[in-house]
Amino acid sequence: MESVWLFGYGSLIWRPDFEFLSSRVAWVDGWTRRFWQGSHDHRGIPEAPGRVVTLIPSENERCGGIAFEIAAPDVKDIFTALDYREKNGYDRCEAPLYFVPDGGDSKVEGIFYIANQNNFAFLGDAPIEQIAKQINQSHGPSGSNSEYLFNLALSLRDLDINDEHVFEIERELKHLNQTAQ
Numbered sequence: 001m002e003s004v005w006l007f008g009y010g011s012l013i014w015r016p017d018f019e020f021l022s023s024r025v026a027w028v029d030g031w032t033r034r035f036w037q038g039s040h041d042h043r044g045i046p047e048a049p050g051r052v053v054t055l056i057p058s059e060n061e062r063c064g065g066i067a068f069e070i071a072a073p074d075v076k077d078i079f080t081a082l083d084y085r086e087k088n089g090y091d092r093c094e095a096p097l098y099f100v101p102d103g104g105d106s107k108v109e110g111i112f113y114i115a116n117q118n119n120f121a122f123l124g125d126a127p128i129e130q131i132a133k134q135i136n137q138s139h140g141p142s143g144s145n146s147e148y149l150f151n152l153a154l155s156l157r158d159l160d161i162n163d164e165h166v167f168e169i170e171r172e173l174k175h176l177n178q179t180a181q
């Protein structure tokens with residue numbers, strides 16, 4: 001087996017917590033990132049779920065994130081750990097990952113985790129103010145939901161990936177924090 005590429009678009013961008021050979025900015029076609037998945041085990045609790053990202057099918061859109069190259073001997077252990085980390089509604093899928101051209105491969109097959117709309121923790125769409133309010137109030141075993149949102153927004157900006165959905169929630173969350181002072 002050769003190395004395997006894993007695409008991260010949420011917490012995997014800013015907290016990969018596994019060894020990898022290389023990483024590159026990458027895109028998946030036909031998907032958009034949304035804070036529509038409930039978090040019972042990381043950024044909220046079952047009685048008061050937080051909100052984390054999943055990918056929603058969307059024609060003519062693409063979602064940017066990071067592709068991590070995992071060495072063949074590490075694949076089994078890393079995916080066992082990731083299946084556990086992403087157990088709250090996410091399934092593994094496969095799709096082509098497109099890289100920003102840099103002289104190397106421009107496309108590889110990759111694996112990523114998606115929480116589809118039929119999973120038990122799926123919350124779906126809501127007004128941005130309501131999503132921000134829920135994130136502002138939620139905490140779970142991995143920490144506050146705001147930390148997840150702010151770290152993701154910061155990382156996307158560092159990677160030069162524009163995501164208006166994430167940035168709009170970030171603005172609303174900052175506004176909520178300011179008005180609370």
Ligand code: SIN
Binds near residue numbers: 011054113
């Ligand atoms: C991902 O980061 O790719 C999956 C969603 C998450 O764990 O935040």
